[in-house]
Amino acid sequence: MEKSYGSVKSDSSAPSVTTSESDLIDKDKKKYRSKDAYPYSVFFILTNEFCERFSYYGMRAILVIYLTRWLSFGENQATSIFHAFSMLCYGMPLIGAVVADGYLGRYKTILYLSVVYFAGSLILSVTALPPPEWYGAAVGLFLIACGTGGIKASVAPFGADQFISGQEKWQNSFFSAFYFMINLGSMLSVIITPILRADVHCFGQDCYVLAFGIPAVLMFLSVLMFFLGRDRYIKIPPAGNIIGKTFKCIYYGIVGKIRRSKYDEPRKHWLYYADDKYDAGFIEDVRQLLKVLFMFLPLPLFWALSDQQGSRWTLQAEHMDGDMGIFGKIKPDQMQALNPLMILALIPLFDKGIYPLLDKCKIPNRPLARMVVGLFISSGAFVCAGLIQYKIDINEARQVVSGESGVLFLNTIPCRVKIESPLHDGFINDMEMTEFYTIQAGNYSVNATTVCPGNKTQSFYDYFILEDSSSYRFIIYLDEDDDSLNVSLYLDERTKPHHGDASISIFTTSDILWNMVTIVPSSYKHYSDQRSIETILDVEQNNVSKFHVIQPARYTIFLSEDFNDSTILTDSGIDFTISSGGVYTVYYTGNSSTAKVHLYADVKENTVSMLWLTPQYFLITLGEVLFSISGLSxxxxQAPSSLKSVVQSIWLLTVSMGDLVVIIVANIRAIPSQMIEFYIFALLMFLDTLVFMVMSLFYVYKPNSIDYIELVDDGPAFDASATEIAEENYENTEGESVQLKNM
Structure with a gap:
């Protein structure tokens, strides 16, 4: 679901601590407890993490829908805002790590920035009240990004700090529990928050106040639980800004290379021109770090794909059918729950089944090889997304272009009608409609004749003007006053409603007052329940209303019996069902005792099931498990033990750069369709993977690491001491990366 943001165990997460300082810290830890005493302070941290992740993913799940539906941003604008927010979230850990390691320490950094985080959540919730305003959301999202990003590099290592020497097994179990709480919080929030948004209504609209308010409450509980454990924590003081020191070393190396290379004797590497500022050991560590970071260069594109689950893929789901029959209706923003669900299933499958099997079969599956496979699979996810988008696009309504007019005929009388016209020549069966088609704009005659067995034949003839770039409905009906045949021309709506909604226009041959026509969801028993009630007040022309966008549901149409008391309804309402994405003309005839309703689909509803998104979610999650966990491993x-926190911050920075890629692509106006955009991402990912694969072939693994030992045969380089060191390194990296992947 997400990228790891915890650092590693306490011995490597504060890398600038010297040996003597480490001894002092260990002695200070032993003053708190013995190695046989379990540090129950971690339960405060685990609860804090569950609440914080629920808050973050709950807010994030509905964010793009909030931006498009409530704040009325376009889809490209909403995508850009979503990824700019994510970009800030994953750029802030670098600053948060500097503050925690060099100034405030982890405890104060987490506490203070969590308060900022809560303030942002509260502002986002309160400003979701009507009327819609963008600046409240902007302030709230900025504070949330500063808060969640600022604590990312501190929470997991702060939990690891609670364990002392001799408690390594308990420490590993903490990481497992930490990882579980992250995925549990994200999974539950992605399921629950969309329900709060859509199924609870505030002010006659989706209840964004509650949907953002519950995550805000969870964030308050997160701060509270973390604060309650304050007297139980082991708090290691800040030990120096290792990230700042690393960047300064690189800076002095570059400057020294430029200024001194012509005068001093050559160095074996340009970083050694900083030898007047730093010792050789630290410079060598930075050199090894740059070697690892070079391999990070192609990685942002993966996150550009993965993060679209919350933006483009959610918008894609809005154009699909979420009806699951007896299982209810899936909301577009709930589809994201597939990711954490699949992660929880795939990780044990790979760790306990697939990887051991590959080892037994002597099939190489070192981290870089796994990452390459994961990247290839991820490109396949966007091929699937493009295929699904193609299926969605061919079901979209045909639009008229300049010089054309669109036409369809609706027959509302209970017998066949023959039409003789350049617009249509043939019969239209009773209570049916023709297909929509386009024709050149201009003046056209229409001759209609009824073909009703046993009744007299009636005819109608008239001329109609069809204007350029407009769509029309020809509605055939019998006048209720004299039972004469009529054909009337009304504007039609050809654009599918956004966000999975539907659109209706009511046509009637009855003599009714329009402000007494009300449609109510059939599940509501009384008019006093004001949620989602639509009252048709505006009339475009005689007998027909304008199109109204409403939520898909089964509705009942009523006539208010008393104009002055709209709470009194007729005893018998007429039901009809509208579906997601459909545009309908609802034909109403009769009075309260003889009313009849017939539904015409001017534009067909969404027919592609949201379940078709499952393959692309499976592929992107499979790619994430292979890529993300192996990448951290x-x-x-491969990074020097003194600079692992730097690696963690740069790893998260690749996520931020991936979001920048999405922002750039989303704002390229030359891309003709969403389908083409998905295919472009798939192609870019494929080419990027080829580059990364070539880079991995030339990468030389660090000596004495488990990855290096896997590459050599028994011989001088493969001795017992090296194996022991490598296995220790592997336990301190592979295990941690698996636990911390999804934070």
Whole structure:
């Protein structure tokens, strides 16, 4: 679901601590407890993490829908805002790590920035009240990004700090529990928050106040639980800004290379031109770090694909059918729950089944190889997304172009009608409609004749003007006053409603007052329940209303019996069902005792099931498990132990850069369709993977790491001491990366 943001165990997450300082810290820890005493302070941290992740993913799940539906941003604008927010979230850990390691320490950093986080959640919720305003959301999202991003590099290592020497097994179990709480919080929030948004109504609209308010409450509980454990925590003081020190070393190396290379004797690497500022050991560590970071260069594109689950894929789901029959209706923003569900299933499958099997079969599956496979699979996910988008596009309504007019005929009388006209020549069966088609704009005659067995034949003839770039409905009906045949021309709506909604226009041959026509969801028993009630007040022409966008449901149409008391309804309402994405003309005839309703689909409803998104979610999750966890394993095993926190921050920065890629692509106006955009991402990912595969073939693994030992045969380089060191490194990296992947 997400990228790891915890650092590694306490011995490597504060890398600038010297040996003597480490001894002092260990002695300070032992003053708190013995190695036989379990640090129950971690339960406060685990509860804090569950609440924080629920808050973050709950807010994030509905964010793009909030931006498009409530704040009325376009889909490209909403996508850009979503990814700009995500970009800030994953750029802030670098600053948060500097603050925690060099100034405030982890405890204060987490506490203070969590309060900022809660303030942002509260502002986002309160400003979701009507009227819609964008600036409240902007302030709230900025504070949330600063808060969640600022604590990302501190929470997991702060939990690891609670364990002392001799408690390594308990420490590993903490990481497992930490990882579980993250996925549990994200999974539950992605399921629950869309329900709060759509199924609870506030002010006659989706209840964004509640949908953002519950995550805000969870964030308050997160801060509270973390604060309650304050007297139980082991709090390691800040030990220096290792990230700042690393960047300064790189800076002095570059400057020294430029200024001194012509005068001093050559160095074996340009970083060694900083030898007047830093010792050789630290410079060598930075050199190894740059070697690892070079392998990070192609990685942002993966996150550009993965993060679209919350933006483009959610918008794609809005154009699909979420009806699951007896299982209810899936909301577009709930589809994201597939990711954490699949992650929880796939990780044990790979760790306990697939990887051991590959080892037994002597099939190489080192971290870089796994990452390459994961990247290839991820490109396949966007091929699937493009295919689904193609299926959606061919079911979209045909639009008229300049010089054309669109036409369809609706027959509302209970017998066949023959039409003789350049617009249509043939019969239209009773209570049916023709297909929509386009014709050149202009003046056209229409001759209609009834073909009713046993009744007299009636005819109608008239001329109609069809204007350029407009769509029309010809509605055939019998006048209730004299039972004469009529054909009337009304504007039609050809654009599918956004966000999975539907659109209706009511046509009637009855003599009714329009402000007494009300449609109510059939599940509501009384008019006093004001949720989702639509009252048709506006009339475009005689006998027909304008199109109204409403939520898909089964509705009952009523006539208010008393104009002055709209709470009194007729005893018998007439039911009809509208579906997601459909545009309908609802024909109403008769009075309260003889009313009849017939539904015409001017534009067909969404027919592609949301379940077709499952393959692309499976592929992107499979790619994430292979890529993300293996990437952390590679990074931590290959980076110097003194600079692992730097690696963690740069890893998260690749996520931020991936979001920047999405923002750029979303704003390229030359891309003709969403389907083409998906295919472009698939192609870019494929090419990017080829580059990364070539880079991985030339990468030389760090000596004494488990990855290096896997590459050599028994011989001088493969001795017992090296194996022991490598296995220790592997336990301190592979295990941690698996636990911390999804944070």
């Amino acid at each position: 590679f990074a931590y095993s």
